[in-house]
Amino acid sequence: MYGYFGTTVLQAGLLFSGILTFGQITDRWLETSLVFVSGALVISVIRRNQLYDWLQKKSDEKMSRLPGLWLDMSERITHRENEVKKAELRAREQLMSLQQSLSSLDAGLVSLTDQWRIQWWNEPASRLLGLRTEYDEEAALFNLVRTPELIRYVEEQNFELPITLPSPITSGRMLEYTVCPVRDSGILLVVRDVTRFTRLERMRSDFIANISHELKTPLTVINGYLETIVDNQMVAPQGQRAITQALRQAERMNQLLQDLLLLSQLETTPLGSKPSVISVKEILEHALREGNELKHALDKQNTQIRLDDISAMTLSGDWKELASAIGNLTANAVRYCPDGSDIRLGFCVEGDHGVLTVTDDGPGIPPEHLPRLTERFYRVDNSHSPATGGTGLGLAIVKHVMLRHGGVLDIQSKPNQGSTFRCLFPKDRLGTIKAVAAP
Ligand code: ADP
Numbered sequence: 364m365y366g367y368f369g370t371t372v373l374q375a376g377l378l379f380s381g382i383l384t385f386g387q388i389t390d391r392w393l394e395t396s397l398v399f400v401s402g403a404l405v406i407s408v409i410r411r412n413q414l415y416d417w418l419q420k421k422s423d424e425k426m427s428r429l430p431g432l433w434l435d436m437s438e439r440i441t442h443r444e445n446e447v448k449k450a451e452l453r454a455r456e457q458l459m460s461l462q463q464s465l466s467s468l469d470a471g472l473v474s475l476t477d478q479w480r481i482q483w484w485n486e487p488a489s490r491l492l493g494l495r496t497e498y499d500e501e502a503a504l505f506n507l508v509r510t511p512e513l514i515r516y517v518e519e520q521n522f523e524l525p526i527t528l529p530s531p532i533t534s535g536r537m538l539e540y541t542v543c544p545v546r547d548s549g550i551l552l553v554v555r556d557v558t559r560f561t562r563l564e565r566m567r568s569d570f571i572a573n574i575s576h577e578l579k580t581p582l583t584v585i586n587g588y589l590e591t592i593v594d595n596q597m598v599a600p601q602g603q604r605a606i607t608q609a610l611r612q613a614e615r616m617n618q619l620l621q622d623l624l625l626l627s628q629l630e631t632t633p634l635g636s637k638p639s640v641i642s643v644k645e646i647l648e649h650a651l652r653e654g655n656e657l658k659h660a661l662d663k664q665n666t667q668i669r670l671d672d673i674s675a676m677t678l679s680g681d682w683k684e685l686a687s688a689i690g691n692l693t694a695n696a697v698r699y700c701p702d703g704s705d706i707r708l709g710f711c712v713e714g715d716h717g718v719l720t721v722t723d724d725g726p727g728i729p730p731e732h733l734p735r736l737t738e739r740f741y742r743v744d745n746s747h748s749p750a751t752g753g754t755g756l757g758l759a760i761v762k763h764v765m766l767r768h769g770g771v772l773d774i775q776s777k778p779n780q781g782s783t784f785r786c787l788f789p790k791d792r793l794g795t796i797k798a799v800a801a802p
Contacts, residue, residue: 370432370435371432374403374432378399378400382395413433414436466485466486467486468485468487469487470553470554471484471485471487471489471490471492472485472487472553473494473504474549474552475504475549475551477549478503479503479505480502480504481499481500481501488554492530492531492532493531493532505517510529512528513526513540522541525542526539526540527539527540527557527561536556537561538554538556539554539556539557540554541555565631569627569631572624572627572628572631575623575627578616578620579617582616582620583617586617589609589610589613593606622754622756622757623756625687626760629767634680634684634767634768635681638681638792639682640677641678642675642677643678643717643719644673646682647670647673647689647710649686650686651668651708654668654693654697654706657693657694657698658697661698663702664702665703666697666700667704668707669706670708671707671709671710674710675795676795677793678768678793679792679794680768680788680792681764684768685768687764688765688786689708691758691760692721692784693708693721695721695758696721700724700725700726701725701726704725706721706722707720707721716770716788717790717792717793718785718788719785719788720785720786721784722781722782723782724780725781725782726779727776727777727781727782728782736758737758737759737761737762739756739759740755741755742755758772761786765787769788769789769791770787771786772786773785
């Protein structure tokens with residue numbers, strides 16, 4: 364009622380006037396003072412205990428039994444408590460509405476601890492992953508999604524790209540997992556149903572594979588007849604140029620179909636579970652031989668293709684695919700560099716990676732083209748390709764081969780300063796020569 368200061372002054376005033384009055388009546392100042400001060404102390408201890416009792420019981424009733432300052436203190440405590448309760452209620456409501464909004468999302472969200480234990484999930488996540496509150500709270504994610512691919516993906520700690528895996532509860536359904544580490548508060552896992560998308564992708568690659576396959580047979584026949592006509596000089600001299608052109612275009616088309624088939628095969632079939640152990644030296648020598656053949660075919664006699672000093676390293680993977688990737692890079696260097704260029708094939712170990720390199724001192728590639736080079740049919744200069752014999756699929760094939768081998772293709776190039784194509788393989792694919800698969 365009087366506030367903290369007022370109450371304190373009032374109580375002190377009462378104490379003093381009590382001591383003065385009784386001190387004068389009794390004329391025993393010391394004893395009177397002691398009695399009054401002790402009394403005041405006893406009262407304050409009793410009040411403090413009453414307040415403590417009230418706090419302990421957390422009773423909702425008002426502390427009407429306490430006078431003055433004590434009542435004021437209890438009222439302030441009650442007021443604070445009410446405010447905290449209101450804030451808690453508001454936070455709860457906000458959390459509920461946030462959870463409802465997250466549940467209305469199309470994607471499943473799972474909040475995980477740093478140890479990949481499930482803390483919370485939204486409605487779509489329970490639908491997609493079959494999560495149930497009574498069993499799965501605090502459960503390890505890997506007990507739920509039991510695929511070695513997910514464990515490997517998590518171990519590699521590279522979450523730039525999402526991973527697509529079959530659903531753990533519905534056969535035929537494909538789920539895409541995106542891992543988003545949240546600073547200081549675990550991990551957020553975003554789960555999306557990509558069944559329709561994967562089906563469409565599959566239909567697209569099947570369509571390309573089928574059409575390439577269907578076109579291959581008639582084209583082989585056309586090629587065969589054209590070759591027979593050219594070889595046996597069965598056309599009049601004025602028709603010779605046309606028939607040679609037709610043969611060249613048919614061969615180009617054949618190469619295009621082969622590349623399309625290879626690409627769709629790379630996209631749709633999993634890499635064999637038992638990779639071969641491949642000698643790096645042998646695979647590079649193979650690319651060197653093919654490069655030399657192409658160089659003669661393109662009449663670039665002065666172009667030099669050299670093999671760097673190669674250690675006795677091995678790579679585990681698919682011989683055909685890796686040979687095709689290195690072959691494509693070497694063929695590109697021969698095609699796009701002028702006669703007299705210097706092309707080097709090499710291999711080295713850099714940190715955690717084995718790196719196969721194809722380096723040339725040719726025209727280089729302007730920086731604006733670099734991010735798009737591995738797209739299908741992307742060419743720096745469209746007018747060049749028919750002359751150089753490329754299909755526009757070479758680097759797309761290399762990229763896919765690298766992805767299938769857990770690696771990446773890195774391209775470094777500057778106009779007029781040549782190019783370096785680097786195939787980076789993960790450490791677990793490296794080895795040293797002991798037993799090597801025959802090509
Ligand atoms: P293509 O069949 O046309 O060669 P690629 O996918 O192999 O298709 O290459 C894409 C484009 O990258 C090529 O068209 C070419 O312009 C450019 N390119 C590839 N390799 C080199 C290189 N070594 N030097 C310069 N340009 C290159």
